[in-house]
Amino acid sequence: MAPRTLATALLACALLTACAATVDNAGRSFQDLVTGMGAPALLLVGEQHDAIAHQRLQRQLIKALGGEHRLAAVVMEMAEQGKSTAGLAPSASEAEVRQALDWSEQTGWPWPVYGPVVMSAVRQGIPVHGGNLPRQAMRSAIQDPSLDQLLSPSSLAQQEEGIRQGHCGLLPDSQIPSMVRVQIARDRTLARTAENLVQPGKTVMLIAGQGHVRRDLGVPVHLPAELSQYIVMARTQAEAEHTGDLPADSTWTTDAPPAKDHCAELKRQLGR
Numbered sequence: 401m402a403p404r405t406l407a408t409a410l411l412a413c414a415l416l417t418a419c420a421a422t423v424d425n426a427g428r429s430f431q432d433l434v435t436g437m438g439a440p441a442l443l444l445v446g447e448q449h450d451a452i453a454h455q456r457l458q459r460q461l462i463k464a465l466g467g468e469h470r471l472a473a474v475v476m477e478m479a480e481q482g483k484s485t486a487g488l489a490p491s492a493s494e495a496e497v498r499q500a501l502d503w504s505e506q507t508g509w510p511w512p513v514y515g516p517v518v519m520s521a522v523r524q525g526i527p528v529h530g531g532n533l534p535r536q537a538m539r540s541a542i543q544d545p546s547l548d549q550l551l552s553p554s555s556l557a558q559q560e561e562g563i564r565q566g567h568c569g570l571l572p573d574s575q576i577p578s579m580v581r582v583q584i585a586r587d588r589t590l591a592r593t594a595e596n597l598v599q600p601g602k603t604v605m606l607i608a609g610q611g612h613v614r615r616d617l618g619v620p621v622h623l624p625a626e627l628s629q630y631i632v633m634a635r636t637q638a639e640a641e642h643t644g645d646l647p648a649d650s651t652w653t654t655d656a657p658p659a660k661d662h663c664a665e666l667k668r669q670l671g672r
Contacts, residue, residue: 419454425637425653433632433650434464440625440630441598443605444611446648447634453654454634455513458601458607459520461632465603466524472599477586477608478509481528483622485518486527497522501530517607531593531606534587541585542578550584555617559583562611568663570670587612591622598627610635615647 422430437443445461447454465471479501488500492585494511498504499517503511521528533541541547548556559580564571571579590608596602613631614620618628633648636656 404445405621413484421453421460421654425655426640427668428652430460430464433652434461435655436546437630437632439470439601440603440628441502441627442594442627443603444536444619444629444631445605445607445634446610446631447607448636448639448657450657450660451607451636451654452513453632454652457632457634457652457654458517461527462520462524462666463607465605466521470603471524471605472602473517473595473597473604474526474528474662475531475590475597475604475606476508476514476518476528477532477590477593477612478514479503479528480534481530481589482534483530484527484531485522488522488640490525492522494519505553529593529597531590531608533582533589535657537585537589538582541582544581545583547584547588548577550588551617551621554582559617566611566658568666570663583611587617587619588622594619595623595627608647611648613648625647 406434424430424433435578435649443461443465446457447458462471462474481500483503485497485500494515498511498515501518503518505511518528551559560576563576563579564585566604590606590612594606596605606613606619608619610633613620613633615621615631620631623629630650631648632650632652633646634652634654635646637653638656640651
């Protein structure tokens with residue numbers, strides 16, 4: 401979906417109370433979801449990036465936990481580690497927020513999609529932190545074989561297959577190990593960012609793609625075992641029907657976004 405179409409849908413959604421989903425496609429209520437998670441030190445929320453309903457869930461969670469003064473911070477995959485809104489007032493403009501997070505369209509994360517998520521936290525005085533691996537650190541990650549040792553052999557193989565499938569089988573096998581190392585480095589950076597923000601009696605919320613929050617091979621692998629965690633995996637109805645259970649504590653099932661041929665787009669980008 402094009403950014404303009406997404407922005408229009410989000411604006412329309414903001415004007416409709418029905419957009420604040422109280423029940424997911426599996427019949428689970430939002431209140432049950434919030435009650436069931438308790439008060440973890442870290443709440444990991446996985447999303448499908450082009451599913452508007454998943455960003456809507458994130459806003460609902462921020463509003464619910466922030467309204468109870470339970471939310472210490474929000475960490476997002478969509479901005480780099482070291483960028484933060486911590487020094488801004490709740491009344492800060494979107495331009496000021498984007499500048500603080502170094503958020504531009506060139507990053508590939510459309511502001512019309514994620515801006516409402518970010519601003520819902522800022523308006524409540526909750527700092528938003530970038531948690532992703534900085535671009536300048538990617539080369540060193542690719543050249544770091546110690547990253548391969550952070551996952552079990554089976555999890556490493558699963559990451560490789562995930563990268564292969566996620567790129568529609570279009571990547572040469574020689575590139576996959578490097579991309580897996582970057583993925584592991586990103587997960588470790590997200591984990592360290594979130595862990596450093598933990599406060600007693602409060603929750604840090606981490607927002608990232610589904611693969612990043614998987615308990616078996618994502619961010620949780622790089623967190624201390626004693627740090628209480630709760631994973632909410634937002635997924636579409638189609639995913640629920642084809643993938644079954646996911647390594648998460650809870651799932652939130654939504655309608656799928658409009659169909660899009662991601663493989664055709666990737667082929668275009670690769671010039672094939």
